[in-house]
Amino acid sequence: MATTTSDVQIDIDAHDAHHGPEKGLLRWVKTTNHKDIGTLYLWFAFTMLLIGGAMAMVIRAELFQPGLQLVEPQFFNQMTTLHGLIMVFGAIMPAFVGLANWQIPLMIGAPDMALPRMNNWSFWILPFAGVMLLSTLFMKGGGPAFGWTFYAPLSTTFAPESTDFFIFAIHMLGFSSIMGAINIIATVMNMRAPDMKLMDMPLFVWTWLITAFLLIAAMPVLAGAVTMMLTDRNFGTSFFDAAGGGDPVMFQHIFWFFGHPEVYIMILPAFGVISQIIPTFARKPLFGYSSMVYATASIALLSFVVWAHHMFLTGMPIAGQMYFMYATIMISVPTGVKVFNWVTTMWRGSLTFETPMLWAIAFVILFTIGGFSGLMLGIAPADIQYHDTYFVVAHFHYVLVTGALFSIIAAVYYWLPKWCGRMYNEKLARIHFWWAVISVNVLFFPQHFLGLAGMPRRIPDYATQFADFNMISSIGGFAFGSSFLLLTYIIVSCIRSGEPIEDERVWESAKGLEWTVATPAPYHTFNEPPQKDKILSESSHVGAH
Amino acid sequence: MSQNLTQEERQRRGARKTALIVAVVAFGIFLFTIYSTYKQ
Ligand code: HEM
Ligand SMILES: [Cu+2]
Numbered sequence: 001m002a003t004t005t006s007d008v009q010i011d012i013d014a015h016d017a018h019h020g021p022e023k024g025l026l027r028w029v030k031t032t033n034h035k036d037i038g039t040l041y042l043w044f045a046f047t048m049l050l051i052g053g054a055m056a057m058v059i060r061a062e063l064f065q066p067g068l069q070l071v072e073p074q075f076f077n078q079m080t081t082l083h084g085l086i087m088v089f090g091a092i093m094p095a096f097v098g099l100a101n102w103q104i105p106l107m108i109g110a111p112d113m114a115l116p117r118m119n120n121w122s123f124w125i126l127p128f129a130g131v132m133l134l135s136t137l138f139m140k141g142g143g144p145a146f147g148w149t150f151y152a153p154l155s156t157t158f159a160p161e162s163t164d165f166f167i168f169a170i171h172m173l174g175f176s177s178i179m180g181a182i183n184i185i186a187t188v189m190n191m192r193a194p195d196m197k198l199m200d201m202p203l204f205v206w207t208w209l210i211t212a213f214l215l216i217a218a219m220p221v222l223a224g225a226v227t228m229m230l231t232d233r234n235f236g237t238s239f240f241d242a243a244g245g246g247d248p249v250m251f252q253h254i255f256w257f258f259g260h261p262e263v264y265i266m267i268l269p270a271f272g273v274i275s276q277i278i279p280t281f282a283r284k285p286l287f288g289y290s291s292m293v294y295a296t297a298s299i300a301l302l303s304f305v306v307w308a309h310h311m312f313l314t315g316m317p318i319a320g321q322m323y324f325m326y327a328t329i330m331i332s333v334p335t336g337v338k339v340f341n342w343v344t345t346m347w348r349g350s351l352t353f354e355t356p357m358l359w360a361i362a363f364v365i366l367f368t369i370g371g372f373s374g375l376m377l378g379i380a381p382a383d384i385q386y387h388d389t390y391f392v393v394a395h396f397h398y399v400l401v402t403g404a405l406f407s408i409i410a411a412v413y414y415w416l417p418k419w420c421g422r423m424y425n426e427k428l429a430r431i432h433f434w435w436a437v438i439s440v441n442v443l444f445f446p447q448h449f450l451g452l453a454g455m456p457r458r459i460p461d462y463a464t465q466f467a468d469f470n471m472i473s474s475i476g477g478f479a480f481g482s483s484f485l486l487l488t489y490i491i492v493s494c495i496r497s498g499e500p501i502e503d504e505r506v507w508e509s510a511k512g513l514e515w516t517v518a519t520p521a522p523y524h525t526f527n528e529p530p531q532k533d534k535i536l537s538e539s540s541h542v543g544a545h
Numbered sequence: 546m547s548q549n550l551t552q553e554e555r556q557r558r559g560a561r562k563t564a565l566i567v568a569v570v571a572f573g574i575f576l577f578t579i580y581s582t583y584k585q
Contacts, residue, residue: 111553114560178571182564190560194552220571224578239582250585254578529552 020523027253029124033523034101035419040123041098042412048130053481055083060443060477062468068461076460077145078137084148089173090130090265092400095408096269096349097180100208104184106514106521107202108458109193109530114186122179125333129172136162136169147458149259152240152251156232166231167226174219174226181215184208193513193529200539202512203286206293207272210300211265217304218261222331223330225254249314256307264303264386267399268296270367270407271338274360276344277414279471280510281357282349288341295334302331312383321380328378332371339368354507355429359410362437363403370398388458391451397444409436409487417506421520422498424490432490436483442476461498511538 021036032039058079062070071079101119105112113119136143141160144150155163188209192201201209228239240251250313271292279286286292309328312321338526342364351357373395377383386392417423446469453458455466462470505515516538517525530538 114557115564118564178568182571183569186560186563189563190556195581216567216571217574220573220575221578224575224582227575228579228582247585250582362557 011155015173019259030120032112033386034105034113034116034119035521037113037119037123038098039098039104039419041094041101042128044123044126044130045091045095045098045408048086048094050484050488051134052083052086052091053484054500055079055086056477059083060474060481062460064463064474065471066462066464066467071460073460074145076140076145076429077458078139078143079251079457081147081150082133082137085133086130087400088262089170090126090133092404092408093177096208096211096266096404097177099204099269099273099408099415100180101182101408103514104205105186105191106187106517106525107512108188108196109189109513109526109535110191111186111524112191113183114191115183118179119183121415122176122183123347125172125176125179129176132165132172136160136165139165149255150229151255152229152232152248156229156240159233164230167230167233171223174223177215178219181212181219184212185216186244188212193526193535195529196534196535199290200202200535202272202539203275203289203292204269204272207268207275207296210296210358210533211268213360214261214265214268214300214303218258218265221254222258222262225251225258228254240292249311252311252314253308255308257304259310260307261300261303263396263399265269266404267367268300270363270404271296273407273411273414274342274363277356277360277410277513278345278364280414280507281352281354281360282346283509284345284349284350286341287344287347288337291337293342295337298334299331302327302334306331309378309380309383309505311381313387325378325380329375332375335371339364339371339440355424355426355433356410356414356507358430358433358437359406360411362433363410366398366402366406366425366441368394368436370400370403373398388456389451390447390457390532393457394447394451397447401444403439412491414507415514416494417498417501418514418519418521420495420498421501422494423501423506424494424498428486428490432483432486435486436480439476439479439483443473443480444476446470446473446476513538 018169021033022030028036028040031040058071059076059108062068062076065176104110139160139162141162143157143162144159144166146154146159150166188205228237231237232239232241232246238246240246240248242248274284275292306324306328308320308324312324316324318342323412346361353361373391377392377395413424450466450469450473453466455462501519504517504519506519507515513526513530513535514521516530516534
C-alpha cells in the first residue's frame with residue numbers, strides 16, 4: 001500500500017465504524033468476508049445434502065421389496081451414482097470448507113482468510129458445477145450411471161453423452177477445492193496471530209491444514225483422470241482403452257490414488273471438530289494434543305500408500321496384496337491413538353451432555369464401528385468375499401454418515417449459537433439426536449448382514465432371501481431422511497427467533513479464541529491480533545499450560 | 546495500530562507467496578499424472 005500511515009489510520013477507523021455487510025442480495029455475490037462465505041458454503045452443502053438425500057430415498061424405496069417397483073434399472077443406477085457424487089463433492093466437502101471459513105480465522109486470531117477474493121471464486125464455482133452435474137439427468141441418454149468411482153470403460157466407451165458435462169462438473173468442483181485448499185494453507189501458515197506457534201493451534205485448525213495438503217496432492221490426480229477420460233472420449237487418445245493399447249485397470253489405480261486420500265479428506269476435519277467439542281463438555285484439556293497432531297499427519301501420509309486395497313480383485317500379484325493389506329492395517333494404529341485420546345479426555349471428566357457432546361460421543365462409537373469394518377475389508381483374503389457387497393456399503397456409510405456427517409452436525413450445534421447469537425431449542429435438538437442416531441443404525445447396521453450373506457451393491461433388485469433386512473434398512477432410511485426436516489426446522493427457527501445469547505463464551509467451559517469475540521460474532525474480528533497471554537490461556541491443550 | 550497494519554500487510558505478502566508455490570505444485574501433480582499415464 002502506498003498510503004502514508006496516518007492516512008491508513010483514518011481509513012481503518014472509518015472502515016471499522018461503518019463497514020458492516022452490504023445490503024441486499026449483491027452482498028452474497030460480491031462478498032469477500034470469511035463469515036459470509038462460510039455461511040454460503042454451509043447453506044450450499046445443506047441444499048446438496050437434501051438433494052442427495054432425496055435420491056437416497058428413491059434408492060431405498062426401490063429396495064424396500066424385491067422385484068422392480070418404482071424406477072427403471074438405468075435410472076436406479078443414475079440415482080446411486082449421483083447420490084454418491086453429490087454427497088461427496090457437494091455436501092461433505094463444501095460443508096467442511098464452510099466450517100473452515102467460519103472458524104479458522106476466528107481460531108487463529110486472523111482478520112480474514114489470506115486471499116479473500118479467491119475465496120469468493122472458490123465458492124461461486126460450486127453452484128454452477130452442482131447445477132451442471134444435476135442437469136445431466138435431463139440429457140439424452142440420462143445422467144452418469146457408472147457409479148461414483150466412474151471406472152473406465154463404463155465411463156468412457158460405454159457412457160452416455162452427458163458424461164462430458166459430468167467431466168466438466170468434476171473439473172470445476174476440483175478447481176474449487178484446490179483454491180479452497182490453497183487459501184487455507186496460506187491462511188494458516190501466514191495469517192496466524194504473530195504469537196501463535198504451530199503447536200498452539202487448536203486441533204480443528206491442525207486437521208484442516210493437513211487436509212488441505214491432502215487436497216493439494218489428491219485433487220490434481222482426479223483432474224488428471226477426468227482429463228484423460230475427456231480426451232479418450234473425444235480426441236482419440238486411448239489412455240484407458242485396451243483396444244488402443246491403453247489400460248482400464250490403470251484408471252482404477254489413478255482413481256484410488258485420489259480416492260483413498262479423498263476419504264481422509266472427508267474424515268480428518270471431522271477428527272478436528274470432535275477434538276474441539278469433547279474437551280469443552282468433559283471440562284478437561286484434550287488428552288495427548290501433540291500425539292493427535294502426529295497421528296493426523298501419519299494418517300495423511302499413510303493414506304497415499306494404501307490405495308490398491310480397493311483393487312484386491314483386479315488380479316494383482318500376491319506380494320502386492322500382502323503389501324496393501326499390511327499398509328492398510330497400519331492406518332488403524334494412528335486412528336486408534338485418536339480414539340484412545342478422546343476416550344481418555346472424557347475419562348474422569350465432569351461430563352455434561354449438551355447436544356454437541358451427544359453427537360460427538362455418537363461419532364466416537366459409530367465411527368469406530370466403521371473403522372473396524374474397514375479393517376475387515378483390508379484383509380485381502382476376506383475381501384474376496386466382501387468386495388462389492390453391501391458390507392462395503394455399510395462400512396463407508398458408518399465412516400461417512402455417522403463419521404463425517406455427524407461431526408458436521410455436531411459442529412453446527414456447537415458453533416451456530418456463536419455465529420448467530422441465538423440458542424436453538426435444546427429439547428428439540430435432543431429429540432433430533434435420538435431420532436437420527438437410532439434410525440441411522442436401523443438403516444445401516446443390517447447392511448452388514450446383507451453383505452456378509454452376499455448381496456451385491458449397486459443393484460435395483462435382489463434375491464428374496466435378502467428381503468427382510470432390506471425392508472428394515474429402508475424403514476430406517478425413511479426415518480433418518482425425515483430427521484433432516486426436523487434439523488432444518490431447528491436451525492431455521494434458531495436463526496430467526498432463538499433465544500438471544502449475550503455471553504461471549506456460549507459454552508461455559510469452552511476454550512479457544514473464537515469464544516473471546518462478541519456474540520454473535522461481529523462482521524469483522526481480530527483486526528488486531530490477540531496477545532500471547534490470551535492465546536495461551538485460551539488454548540485447550542496441556543502443552544501450553 | 547500502524548505497526549499492526551504493516552504486520553498484516555507483511556503477512557498477506559507471505560500468504561500470496563505460499564499460495565503461488567502451492568498452486569504450482571498442484572499443477573505439477575496434474576501434469577505428472579497425465580504424463581506418467583501416457584508413458585505407461
Ligand atoms: C480404519 C480405517 C479404514 C480402513 C482399514 C478402510 C478400508 C477399506 C477397504 C479395504 C475398502 C474397500 C472394500 C472393497 O471395495 O472391497 C474400503 C472402502 C471404502 N471406504 Fe474405507 N477404510 C477405512 C476408513 C475409511 C474412512 C475414514 C472413510 C471415509 C470417511 C472410508 C470410506 C470408504 C469408502 C467411500 C469406500 C467405498 C469406495 C467404493 O468402492 O465406492 N473408509 N475401505
Ligand atoms: Cu481406501
